[in-house]
Amino acid sequence: xxxxxxGILESGLSYLKQLxxxxxxxxxxxxxxxxxxxxxxxxxYGIVLNLRQIPLxxxxxxxxxxxxxxxxxxxxxxxxxxxxxxxxxxxxxYRASFGRNVSSPKTEKDDGxxxxxxxxxxxxxxxxxxxxxxxxxxxxxxxIEEALRKGWITQEAFDSLKFQYYYVGCTDxxxxxxxxxxxxxxxxxxxIFKNLPFVYNWTNGSIAVSNEAxxxxxxxxxxxxxxxxx
Numbered sequence: 596x597x598x599x600x601x602g603i604l605e606s607g608l609s610y611l612k613q614l615x616x617x618x619x620x621x622x623x624x625x626x627x628x629x630x631x632x633x634x635x636x637x638x639x640y641g642i643v644l645n646l647r648q649i650p651l652x653x654x655x656x657x658x659x660x661x662x663x664x665x666x667x668x669x670x671x672x673x674x675x676x677x678x679x680x681x682x683x684x685x686x687x688x689y690r691a692s693f694g695r696n697v698s699s700p701k702t703e704k705d706d707g708x709x710x711x712x713x714x715x716x717x718x719x720x721x722x723x724x725x726x727x728x729x730x731x732x733x734x735x736x737x738x739i740e741e742a743l744r745k746g747w748i749t750q751e752a753f754d755s756l757k758f759q760y761y762y763v764g765c766t767d768x769x770x771x772x773x774x775x776x777x778x779x780x781x782x783x784x785x786x787i788f789k790n791l792p793f794v795y796n797w798t799n800g801s802i803a804v805s806n807e808a809x810x811x812x813x814x815x816x817x818x819x820x821x822x823x824x825x
Contacts, residue, residue, distance in 0.1 A: 651679075651811040654687040663815045668778070670802055670824045672697065672709060675794045677778070677804055679812065689808045692788075694800035701733070701800050703747075704773030709800045709824065712737055716777070716820040717764035719813075726780030726806040727813055731822050734772040736760055747771045764818070778802045778822070780809035 655661065660681055667680040670691060677691040693709040694701070700711035714731040721727050734742070734756065743753045748770055759766045768774025779801050781788045788795065789805035797803070802824070804812070 649687075651687055651814070658684055658686055660684070660686065666815045666817070666820050668812075668816070668820060668822045670778075670822065672711070672825065677802060677808075679815070687811075689804045689812075690794070692794055692798060692803040693796045694798050695796055696800075697796055701773070701776070702738075702741075703771055704768075705799075706773070707800060709798075709802065710734075710738070710776060711824050714822045714824065715764075716816055716818055716822060717766075718777075719816070719818065721813075723779060723782075725782040725801075725803070726785070727809045728777050728779045728801075729809075729812070729816055729820075729822075730765055730775065730777040732760060732764060732766050733774055733776045734766055734770075738772060739766075742770075742772055773800070776800050778804065778809070778812070778816075780804065780806040782806070 649657075655663065658681075663679075663681040663686065665682040667682065669678045669680060670676070671678070672693055675691055675693070677689045679686045679689070694707045696707035697709075699708055701708040710731075710733045712733075712735055714733055714735055716729045717732040718730040719727070720730065736757065739748065739753055739756045739760070742748045743750065748756070752770055756766050756770070766774060776799070779798070781803055785806040788797075788803075789807070
């Protein structure tokens with residue numbers, strides 16, 4: 596091949612390479628821009644949804660209630676909601692997230708699942724990394740009876756947990772069943788997660804609501820408040 600042909604070929608290859616580089620760079624810019632616009636749109640939509648939420652005080656006013664005297668929390672894992680009642684009257688519904696494992700109820704430590712059953716708030720922590728934390732008495736009596744039947748805990752451990760359930764409040768979280776489960780806020784990532792228009796299950800099995808929601812619940816929830824998870 597003579598020098599003229601080699602020069603033409605090299606020039607052609609160089610030009611083609613420049614076109615590919617420009618095209619790749621342009622596509623990368625468009626792709627990144629698309630992701631940014633999509634993310635921004637999702638967050639804006641989530642913000643609009645949250646703006647439709649009315650404060651608890653207004654929800655109470657609509658029900659003709661000035662004070663919640665008998666708070667009851669019913670949590671529905673299928674609809675991803677936490678429902679606040681005053682006795683039998685539904686006052687307000689909050690969106691909730693659960694444990695990463697949503698296929699089954701919690702039975703073991705570190706299974707990432709949310710327990711199912713009837714519980715009570717046994718401790719309230721206002722300095723939690725998740726803003727506020729209402730610990731429930733998981734494992735409850737049904738949980739430990741099932742664990743004893745399966746041979747997961749000893750009779751001694753069962754007796755200890757049963758005593759705690761009746762006379763202490765919060766039950767030990769160091770057995771195979773795990774524990775330290777409750778209703779919590781989101782914490783420092785509140786603005787991001789609360790504005791997602793879809794549910795993202797991320798907890799260790801606890802029930803997470805926005806920081807604003809946990810603050811509202813804090814005004815009515817107390818030790819002994821019943822929590823039903825279904």
